[in-house]
Every structure is written in C-alpha cells, then in structure tokens.
Amino acid sequence: MQKEQQNIQQFSSEDVEILSKETLYQGFFKMVKYAFKHKLFKGGWSGVVEREIFERGHAIAVLPYDPVLDEFVMIEQVRIGALPTSTSPWLLEVVAGIIDEGETAEDVCCREAQEEAGLDIQKLYKALSYLSSPGGTTERLHIFVGLVDASDAKGVHGLEYENEDILVHRVPTSVAFDWINQGKIDNAATLIALQWFAMNKQLVLEKWSHD
Structure with missing residues (x-):
C-alpha cells in the first residue's frame, strides 16, 4: 500500500x-x-x-449560514445551461461570483452576498477549492461558509444592468439536505458546499466561536 x-x-x-x-x-x-x-x-x-x-477566470461560492436559526440563505435564478436537461432552469444555488483582477476571494464573497442576497457576511470560513471541469476549463472555485443573520433575508436582488433576477430563500438545514436527496439541488458548487458543511459543521462553529 x-x-x-x-x-x-x-x-x-x-x-x-x-x-x-x-x-x-x-x-x-x-x-x-x-x-x-x-x-x-x-x-x-x-x-x-x-x-x-x-x-473564464476563477470564482467563489459562499454558503450563507445562520447558526442561531440553523438556516441557510439560498438563492434562485435562471441558468440557461440547465435548460436542455432540467425540468426547470431556475436553480437553487449558493451565492457565487467571478474573482476580478485585484480582488481577493474573500472580497468577492462579501460583494456577491450583498449584491445577490442583500446579506452582510460577518465571518468567513474557507472550506475547500476545486476544479470545476478540468478537461475543458481552467476555472477553480473556492468554497466558503459565511456567518450571517438570516432573520431579514428576503426579496429579489441582483444587478439590473446585468439583468440579474435573484430570489432569496431561507432554508432550514434539514430541508436543504433533503433537497439534495430529492434532486432539487443539482449544481456542483451548491452540492459540494452543502455536503462539505454537513461533514464539517462542528469545525466551522468552533472556529467562529473563537474568532
């Protein structure tokens, strides 16, 4: 061996x-x-x-989590690439965005959380990074978990000049994990973030409690 x-x-x-x-x-x-x-x-x-x-450069995905309510904040938006194989191209996702030149991954997490969900990230935990599809693209995604207050998370967000139309959902953790098994969540970044969190929740909470 x-x-x-x-x-x-x-x-x-x-x-x-x-x-x-x-x-x-x-x-x-x-x-x-x-x-x-x-x-x-x-x-x-x-x-x-x-x-x-x-x-296409590199990107972040951040899973907003409220440990008091034990809820995730997820978003829903249309993705044309899902149209050929999905019953609906409106996908349930985590917050995500491309890292522009001069930005750190953490900067993008905070910017995208505000733009896509109206959220202020209080703390970030770097989970992992992965290659999205290395046979065809150089893109690497960096996955974070973000500490948020989900109590006021609601509404439709996104940048008008980019024609973004993003609906915010508060989702209990147990429901989100059920959605994986039901096939309601089927995009890579969201699946990876949720499954990583399920395996490492206590580690994240302990780190945040000492920060």
Missing part, C-alpha cells in the same frame, strides 16, 4: 510541455487552443495533444 501511495501524483506541472497556445475567441470569456506533450506513466513522452480550453 505504501508503495502504491508513492506512485500517486508522481508528476508535476514541470512534466507538461506547452508547445503552443492560440486564442480562438476573445469576448467576456476566452477560448484557447493548447498543444502540449506530457510524461507517460510507463516512461517517455506522449505525442502532441490538442485541446480547446474555456478560460
């Missing part, structure tokens, strides 16, 4: 050789064609691999 573990992730970024990068599209997002070679598990190098990669 120890020998097998030594073979896990034996390569690093230095074991990939980028031969070329060609910008195919440049708009709000960017599409780049990579040509590269990489080392092989059996030794030597691969042939030339070509991949079109979607580059």
Whole structure:
C-alpha cells in the first residue's frame, strides 16, 4: 500500500510541455487552443495533444449560514445551461461570483452576498477549492461558509444592468439536505458546499466561536 501511495501524483506541472497556445475567441470569456506533450506513466513522452480550453477566470461560492436559526440563505435564478436537461432552469444555488483582477476571494464573497442576497457576511470560513471541469476549463472555485443573520433575508436582488433576477430563500438545514436527496439541488458548487458543511459543521462553529 505504501508503495502504491508513492506512485500517486508522481508528476508535476514541470512534466507538461506547452508547445503552443492560440486564442480562438476573445469576448467576456476566452477560448484557447493548447498543444502540449506530457510524461507517460510507463516512461517517455506522449505525442502532441490538442485541446480547446474555456478560460473564464476563477470564482467563489459562499454558503450563507445562520447558526442561531440553523438556516441557510439560498438563492434562485435562471441558468440557461440547465435548460436542455432540467425540468426547470431556475436553480437553487449558493451565492457565487467571478474573482476580478485585484480582488481577493474573500472580497468577492462579501460583494456577491450583498449584491445577490442583500446579506452582510460577518465571518468567513474557507472550506475547500476545486476544479470545476478540468478537461475543458481552467476555472477553480473556492468554497466558503459565511456567518450571517438570516432573520431579514428576503426579496429579489441582483444587478439590473446585468439583468440579474435573484430570489432569496431561507432554508432550514434539514430541508436543504433533503433537497439534495430529492434532486432539487443539482449544481456542483451548491452540492459540494452543502455536503462539505454537513461533514464539517462542528469545525466551522468552533472556529467562529473563537474568532
């Protein structure tokens, strides 16, 4: 077993050789064609691999939680990418946003919580980060849990100039976890944030109590 573990992730970024990068599209997002070679598990190098990669920067997702009420604040908005496979493209989500140049992940958590849900984040706990779909995009998401007062969370929010139309929901934790099992929550960032919280709730509360 120890020998097998030594073979896990034996390569690093230095074991990939980028031969070329060609910008195919440049708009709000960017599409780049990579040509590269990489080392092989059996030794030597691969042939030339070509991949079109979607580059949209990196993002945060923050799960607002009120420990007094034991409630999450979740949002609902339309997502056109869900239309082909969902009965409704209005998804139940956590607060999320793209990290702009010069911003920290924590800055974006606070900004997006105010813009999308009218919430003031009192404390943040960094849960984890993950690659959203590394076969096709460079995007990395940073997941946080945010301490909030959910008692006044309500209404419709979002930036008018971005045509955002975001409805706020107060959701008891038990209901949110039931929604996962019922398939009502089926987007990655929200699933990951809720499942991580279910596994680590006590850790978060202990940290906040000592801050």
